[in-house]
Amino acid sequence: MKRKITTIAFDADDTLWHNETFFRITQERFADLLRDYTESEHLFERLLAAERRNLGHYGFGVKGFVLSMIETAIEVTEARVPATVIQELIQAGQDMLRHPIELLPHVEATLADFAENYEILLITKGDMLDQERKLAQSGLGELFDGVEIVSHKNEATYHEICQRRTVAPNELVMVGNSLKSDVLPVLAIGGWAAHVPHEMTWELERAKAPEAHTRFAEISDLSQLKNTVQSFEVL
Incomplete structure (x- = not known):
């Protein structure tokens, strides 16, 4: 199936x-x-x-x-x-x-687990050289099937990535700490989103959580992501 x-x-x-x-x-x-x-x-x-x-x-x-x-x-x-x-x-x-990279909890284990059954992408915005440096220092690079370093994370950006990678939006789960960049635009194009709040969030990345949205979930850390994706699968 x-x-x-x-x-x-x-x-x-x-x-x-x-x-x-x-x-x-x-x-x-x-x-x-x-x-x-x-x-x-x-x-x-x-x-x-x-x-x-x-x-x-x-x-x-x-x-x-x-x-x-x-x-x-x-x-x-x-x-x-x-x-x-x-x-x-x-x-x-x-x-x-x-500054050296400091991984958040459960990152490596979560990526390795999902890599067995899913295509894994990194979608990040910012300065290309700095993001490439951080990815290289993280030691996580080989776990990703693709890396996208973009200037903005909006509906058009996610649409373009989905089209280029032949992924339908409703087959995509975006995982991130920013409601504005990682959640709302993905939901708007028909995708799924898991919000992982960080204790510090830049003011310009804040937005209201779409709590009633059926394709949205908030988790406390990445150890909860597997159960969340499984719940998305049965909706």
């Missing part, structure tokens, strides 16, 4: 390994560097506004984050920010790009 679900796709950052944690640490470092110019709450509001404004120019990832910090530093200091602070922010970004 033909399997109802054929493909399990995983987000990377904060689904397979920690990511937002390092952004928060760097953001606190940013606040400390600018403490003589503004309160941290106001600084973070300005930084978030800059990140939102710059997404179309820089995309997602460390490089865009660093450029947004530099832009915010110039704004809040009325162009008086010392060159040493700019240098520190660049160094902070380089430290983030060099």
